[in-house]
Amino acid sequence: MPRLRRYRVFLIFAFIVIALLYHVSKNTQWERFQMAEHGTTGAHSHHKPKPETGHDSSHSHDAAGPDHQVDKPRPAPPKPNLPPPKQHTTTAPASAETSIKIPKLKSTDEAHKGAYGLPKPATTKSRKPPFVDGAFETPSVPIKKPGHGTGHHDDEKPLGETLYADWPPKQTDTSPAATPSAIHWRKPYEYYPIPEEKLIMLPTGRPKSIPKVQFDFSPESPAAKEKRQARLIKIKAEAKKAWTGYRTYAWGHDEVRPVSKGPHDPFCGWAATLVDALDTLWIMGMKKEFEEALEAVKEIDFSTTPYRNDIPVFETIIRYLGGLVGAYDVSGEKYKVLLDKAEELAEILMSVFDTPNRMPVLYYQWRPQDNEVPKRASASSGVAELGSMGMEFTRLAQLTGKNKYYDAIARITDALEELQTREGGTAIPGVFPQNLDASGCNQTAAAERRREREEEARLREEEERRVDEEIRRREEEEDRAAAAAPGHQHRDAEGLKTEGLAFEVRGEDGSAAHGGLAKRFEMSAFRPSPPGMMDDDCIPQPLKAPGYGSDSYSMGGSQDSAYEYFPKQYVLLGGLEPKYRSMHLKTVEGVKNYLLFRPQAKGDPDVLFSAKAFSPDGTDKALTYEYEVTHLTCFLGGMFGLGGKIFDKPEDVEIGKRLAAGCAWAYEVMPTGIMPEYAQILPCDSAVHCHFNETQWGLKVDPYMTDRERQMEEYEKNMAKWREDVVEAKRKNALAEAEEKRRAEEEERAKEEESRRPMNATTPETSPSHAGHDLKEKDNVPVGTLLERRGVIQEGDARGEYRGAAKAAEEKARSVEGALDFNAVPPRNEVWQRPLGQSFIPPEPVKPLTHKEYLDSQKLYPGFTTITDRRYILRPEAIESVWYMYRITGDPIWQDRGWKMWQAVIRATQTEIGHSAIFDVTTNEKHPAETDSMESFWLAETLKYFYLLFEEPDVISLDEWVLNTEAHPFRRPK
Numbered sequence: 025m026p027r028l029r030r031y032r033v034f035l036i037f038a039f040i041v042i043a044l045l046y047h048v049s050k051n052t053q054w055e056r057f058q059m060a061e062h063g064t065t066g067a068h069s070h071h072k073p074k075p076e077t078g079h080d081s082s083h084s085h086d087a088a089g090p091d092h093q094v095d096k097p098r099p100a101p102p103k104p105n106l107p108p109p110k111q112h113t114t115t116a117p118a119s120a121e122t123s124i125k126i127p128k129l130k131s132t133d134e135a136h137k138g139a140y141g142l143p144k145p146a147t148t149k150s151r152k153p154p155f156v157d158g159a160f161e162t163p164s165v166p167i168k169k170p171g172h173g174t175g176h177h178d179d180e181k182p183l184g185e186t187l188y189a190d191w192p193p194k195q196t197d198t199s200p201a202a203t204p205s206a207i208h209w210r211k212p213y214e215y216y217p218i219p220e221e222k223l224i225m226l227p228t229g230r231p232k233s234i235p236k237v238q239f240d241f242s243p244e245s246p247a248a249k250e251k252r253q254a255r256l257i258k259i260k261a262e263a264k265k266a267w268t269g270y271r272t273y274a275w276g277h278d279e280v281r282p283v284s285k286g287p288h289d290p291f292c293g294w295a296a297t298l299v300d301a302l303d304t305l306w307i308m309g310m311k312k313e314f315e316e317a318l319e320a321v322k323e324i325d326f327s328t329t330p331y332r333n334d335i336p337v338f339e340t341i342i343r344y345l346g347g348l349v350g351a352y353d354v355s356g357e358k359y360k361v362l363l364d365k366a367e368e369l370a371e372i373l374m375s376v377f378d379t380p381n382r383m384p385v386l387y388y389q390w391r392p393q394d395n396e397v398p399k400r401a402s403a404s405s406g407v408a409e410l411g412s413m414g415m416e417f418t419r420l421a422q423l424t425g426k427n428k429y430y431d432a433i434a435r436i437t438d439a440l441e442e443l444q445t446r447e448g449g450t451a452i453p454g455v456f457p458q459n460l461d462a463s464g465c466n467q468t469a470a471a472e473r474r475r476e477r478e479e480e481a482r483l484r485e486e487e488e489r490r491v492d493e494e495i496r497r498r499e500e501e502e503d504r505a506a507a508a509a510p511g512h513q514h515r516d517a518e519g520l521k522t523e524g525l526a527f528e529v530r531g532e533d534g535s536a537a538h539g540g541l542a543k544r545f546e547m548s549a550f551r552p553s554p555p556g557m558m559d560d561d562c563i564p565q566p567l568k569a570p571g572y573g574s575d576s577y578s579m580g581g582s583q584d585s586a587y588e589y590f591p592k593q594y595v596l597l598g599g600l601e602p603k604y605r606s607m608h609l610k611t612v613e614g615v616k617n618y619l620l621f622r623p624q625a626k627g628d629p630d631v632l633f634s635a636k637a638f639s640p641d642g643t644d645k646a647l648t649y650e651y652e653v654t655h656l657t658c659f660l661g662g663m664f665g666l667g668g669k670i671f672d673k674p675e676d677v678e679i680g681k682r683l684a685a686g687c688a689w690a691y692e693v694m695p696t697g698i699m700p701e702y703a704q705i706l707p708c709d710s711a712v713h714c715h716f717n718e719t720q721w722g723l724k725v726d727p728y729m730t731d732r733e734r735q736m737e738e739y740e741k742n743m744a745k746w747r748e749d750v751v752e753a754k755r756k757n758a759l760a761e762a763e764e765k766r767r768a769e770e771e772e773r774a775k776e777e778e779s780r781r782p783m784n785a786t787t788p789e790t791s792p793s794h795a796g797h798d799l800k801e802k803d804n805v806p807v808g809t810l811l812e813r814r815g816v817i818q819e820g821d822a823r824g825e826y827r828g829a830a831k832a833a834e835e836k837a838r839s840v841e842g843a844l845d846f847n848a849v850p851p852r853n854e855v856w857q858r859p860l861g862q863s864f865i866p867p868e869p870v871k872p873l874t875h876k877e878y879l880d881s882q883k884l885y886p887g888f889t890t891i892t893d894r895r896y897i898l899r900p901e902a903i904e905s906v907w908y909m910y911r912i913t914g915d916p917i918w919q920d921r922g923w924k925m926w927q928a929v930i931r932a933t934q935t936e937i938g939h940s941a942i943f944d945v946t947t948n949e950k951h952p953a954e955t956d957s958m959e960s961f962w963l964a965e966t967l968k969y970f971y972l973l974f975e976e977p978d979v980i981s982l983d984e985w986v987l988n989t990e991a992h993p994f995r996r997p998k
């Protein structure tokens with residue numbers, strides 16, 4: 025019994041232990057489960073919206089994670105091609121898409137309801153809404169490592185909960201609004217906010233007096249007025265046509281296809297043409313159309329787009345934001361919806377500035393799953409895109425009184441100014457390279473640091489090895505000591521050690537052992553991370569030129585409007601921010617010293633263009649040039665004109681005139697009367713003594729010019745030999761032909777003979793086919809004939825006939841005419857039938873072009889060396905500068921130039937429903953081939969400038985208005 029009792033005790037004890045263990049393990053599971061639940065508050069949201077991503081497959085190359093492929097994306101509902109409703113009601117059919125909107129940004133109450141009207145989960149009630157009017161919310165959660173995309177959860181207040189408070193929509197809510205058909209933008213957590221007190225404020229005070237821009241026009245004569253108004257009517261009619269085409273075939277879409285009459289949505293599908301054209305409609309007095317468009321503007325939902333994963337920030341700002349603000353301004357600040365919409369859009373775009381250095385992200389991944397992570401500006405940011413946000417945000421700040429909009433762009437200006445002033449910051453003083461590193465991280469220094477860390481890690485490893493070695497040595501020593509004093513302890517220690525637990529049981533040596541472990545952990549924390557991932561991998565730096573081998577400097581695309589905005593910002597801020605003046609003057613100095621050139625062309629036009637310079641080494645020591653003539657660069661005349669007036673630099677106005685005249689000239693000399701998109705021209709050595717040297721031009725266009733004479737001589741030689749060869753071949757062929765003819769006749773005769781025989785044959789039973797072969801009579805041709813066709817043809821008595829035919833053929837072949845008569849060459853299908861021995865006619869040597877023929881084939885106006893892109897895509901820059909020059913100088917020559925351009929453009933581009941970009945301005949065809957594209961700037965800019973050129977000078981006077989780079993007029997401070 026005592027034995028059993030002992031066992032019972034043991035059993036009870038064992039049971040308790042097992043029960044406890046079970047409990048513990050259950051708890052751990054529970055805890056794990058809890059943690060998982062907890063942790064996914066954020067991650068959950070990353071996953072949930074995925075089935076909703078709904079981007080259509082044509083955009084699948086966009087930044088879609090691998091998970092996107094798992095959930096077959098529902099095709100995005102393309103915007104219905106709605107005909108413009110006859111009677112607009114403010115409440116449009118509330119589709120799921122339109123009824124879900126970003127909040128009005130007005131009351132915090134509304135925001136509390138959650139974005140898009142969705143009920144907020146109860147747990148977040150006490151929290152401040154992420155979307156607050158006015159200043160941004162300062163984060164209450166300190167984020168330790170903003171460099172990590174996922175690892176930023178905080179135990180007390182998981183970041184995900186703040187970020188995704190109302191996403192995904194509660195499953196319990198079954199109302200249609202709760203299951204949105206599209207993903208919507210959500211205001212993300214702001215990682216790098218600017219505290220209210222540190223915002224850069226709009227300059228205040230009385231606007232400075234700025235010299236007058238416009239010419240002092242005197243009253244015009246009745247005849248001049250009549251002519252002008254007749255032109256105005258024509259221009260308005262074309263604008264009306266283009267608008268009607270858009271209204272009829274692409275209402276609510278970005279663009280109309282002017283030939284195929286369909287919609288096209290390259291700019292997120294927020295009705296780019298509609299928004300872009302608003303102020304044009306107003307200026308041209310198309311009030312009815314304006315009001316109708318206004319109703320459509322109300323329905324635009326900037327918080328979603330089925331067309332793109334990224335919002336192109338620059339285009340969105342100049343077209344949409346500029347369009348809304350400009351329309352609000354020109355319509356006398358009466359239509360509040362325009363300003364509201366502008367702010368709605370701006371609120372979304374403000375997130376692009378949430379980077380460590382506040383430089384904007386230029387292609388904004390707006391979908392929540394991409395948007396909720398910390399961002400950094402690109403290491404290759406286009407200068408134009410970076411520098412052309414100023415006017416739109418400045419005007420918005422002025423109209424709303426919210427300094428955050430001004431702050432956002434003032435920091436870019438400051439960064440550009442710093443780079444412009446920095447010694448050696450750019451290769452050409454005052455001018456920026458095409459792309460800048462705006463990431464704010466010094467890659468060179470980061471690489472250096474990585475190398476240092478690797479070295480450090482190596483040293484640590486060495487040190488660790490040394491420590492391990494030391495441990496082993498001591499262990500051995502200890503073992504030896506233990507062996508000297510025998511006992512249980514020795515065995516125990518020995519046994520444990522074999523199980524790998526030696527460190528734990530070691531007595532006095534513990535410190536050394538733990539030191540080794542500690543070192544191991546410390547080292548792993550120092551493992552270098554992939555470049556640019558961790559924040560401490562970013563060694564801050566200001567804006568930077570990319571440097572070695574990649575810097576190009578020009579006033580053309582990707583750079584243009586950054587410079588354009590310096591003088592315009594100065595004007596818009598009433599001259600109260602002197603930075604813009606000094607930045608403009610520096611730029612102009614750089615352009616004059618490095619880029620301007622006079623072209624060398626037929627007729628010696630006294631005009632100027634701006635070249636593109638390349639710096640191989642980040643300095644101006646070894647610049648190379650491309651003497652380009654590009655449509656985009658044509659804005660420069662207007663910029664020099666405006667800057668020259670407001671900063672009182674008459675020389676700049678003169679340069680502006682010659683720049684504007686250059687583009688007008690480039691229009692004039694093309695066969696269609698329109699300048700190409702991109703070309704190159706021969707430069708003059710001197711701007712003063714400049715005469716077109718045709719030889720020099722010919723050499724440039726045709727580097728083989730001198731080789732061509734030798735080629736021609738060679739060709740003549742080859743040609744003579746070829747003629748002989750042809751004569752010989754033809755003679756041979758004629759003989760063979762005669763032989764063939766004779767042979768054919770033989771055959772014919774034999775056939776006839778043959779055919780007679782079987783017809784006379786007695787019965788089919790005796791025919792050879794029936795005897796041995798399976799052949800049957802076919803088309804009444806006796807089988808015997810079929811078998812004999814390839815048999816030996818007997819000599820016939822046709823010698824005389826043969827001789828005659830051969831002689832005639834030979835004679836013909838001998839004559840040169842015959843040799844060159846390609847009809848005399850036998851058609852190809854006959855060749856294979858010829859007997860062996862037939863000669864082929866050798867191919868004629870290709871005649872090389874003469875220098876003149878080559879030049880003609882290039883379709884270049886003498887002076888132009890290449891035309892890389894022969895399109896005209898309805899761009900405005902040339903007429904823009906012509907308009908500036910007219911308003912600045914008052915010289916009617918600009919109106920005449922503009923009218924010529926107008927006639928050419930309309931002739932070449934008009935379609936049934938609007939106007940289309942064309943492929944080739946150098947064609948002589950009456951109707952150049954169309955590209956079927958009518959970008960929104962056609963109505964926003966090109967037609968507006970043409971119209972304003974013939975409108976009274978006080979309509980959009982440059983002394984009252986300043987136009988953004990998309991021709992949207994903003995009111996200047998009085």
Ligand SMILES: *[C@@H]1O[C@H](CO)[C@@H](O)[C@H](O)[C@H]1NC(C)=O
Pocket residue numbers: 466467468469472564565566568
């Ligand atoms: C980047 O770091 C390198 C090396 O530390 C330094 O020489 C260079 O001046 C830095 N560049 C900028 C723009 O700060």
Ligand SMILES: *[C@@H]1O[C@H](CO)[C@@H](O)[C@H](O)[C@H]1NC(C)=O
Pocket residue numbers: 717718719720
């Ligand atoms: C034209 O250019 C060629 C080639 O550069 C040169 O040889 C010739 O002298 C030039 N002619 C004139 C009139 O300058």
Ligand SMILES: *[C@@H]1O[C@H](CO)[C@@H](O)[C@H](O)[C@H]1NC(C)=O
Pocket residue numbers: 780783784
């Ligand atoms: C049959 O052959 C004889 C000579 O053998 C000829 O006269 C006659 O015309 C032939 N008949 C036919 C149908 O060809």
